[in-house]
Amino acid sequence: MAYQAIILADHVPIEIASLVREVIDPFLAEFRFLLTIQKPDQGSKGSLQRPLLILLLAAADGAAQLLYSGGKKATNGEKFQSFVRNNFPWELDPPDGLSIDEACQFLWEEVRCPLFHRYSLRTNQTNTSGMVQFWRVFATYEENLTQLEQLINQRPYSDPTFRRNQNRTIVWIDSFYWALRLAITRSLDTPKKATAIATWVKSGKWDPK
Numbered sequence: 001m002a003y004q005a006i007i008l009a010d011h012v013p014i015e016i017a018s019l020v021r022e023v024i025d026p027f028l029a030e031f032r033f034l035l036t037i038q039k040p041d042q043g044s045k046g047s048l049q050r051p052l053l054i055l056l057l058a059a060a061d062g063a064a065q066l067l068y069s070g071g072k073k074a075t076n077g078e079k080f081q082s083f084v085r086n087n088f089p090w091e092l093d094p095p096d097g098l099s100i101d102e103a104c105q106f107l108w109e110e111v112r113c114p115l116f117h118r119y120s121l122r123t124n125q126t127n128t129s130g131m132v133q134f135w136r137v138f139a140t141y142e143e144n145l146t147q148l149e150q151l152i153n154q155r156p157y158s159d160p161t162f163r164r165n166q167n168r169t170i171v172w173i174d175s176f177y178w179a180l181r182l183a184i185t186r187s188l189d190t191p192k193k194a195t196a197i198a199t200w201v202k203s204g205k206w207d208p209k
Helices: 016-033 049-066 076-087 098-119 142-150 173-186 193-205
Strands: 130-135 163-165 166-172
Touching: 016 049, 016 142, 016 173, 016 193, 049 076, 049 098, 049 130, 049 173, 049 193, 076 098, 076 163, 076 173, 142 173, 166 173
Parallel strands: 130 166
Antiparallel strands: 163 166
């Protein structure tokens, strides 16, 4: 079954709608395809977690840079955490064992940065998140993904996307994909937000050159 495009309201300016359709949707469509691939020597819950999470974090980071209107002075980490905090569907999918702010900080400091730069290796294994694990729900098939992409009023699985206990913090990759898609939609869900983002994108201040 085909990739389900990000839902956009009619008030979204055409230039932002084009950005989503021509840049963000194709990126996520390729990510969706990779979700269906299983490495032969790994089990259904063990395939490609790190490369999938790297791509998903890159997609979240890109959305945070473009679908943001808070001003150029914010750091990349502040933009990323602000986008996640303000747009993820926390009311449908509250983190278990950590607050929303802790989940946002954890994603940036304990997942994104180490994973991008050092394969997630750390010298200090006594940080507050404990062991960090990236899990898949099950072998993902086209029909599962279509159902996940169409969900807007409930989380796709019984477990929350982020769960922490005294030993480890878990990120469920499939659920993260669902949450990011909704976050992109929610970042543009009012005319005021969409207009502010259109002004931000037009300004070119998101480009560090």
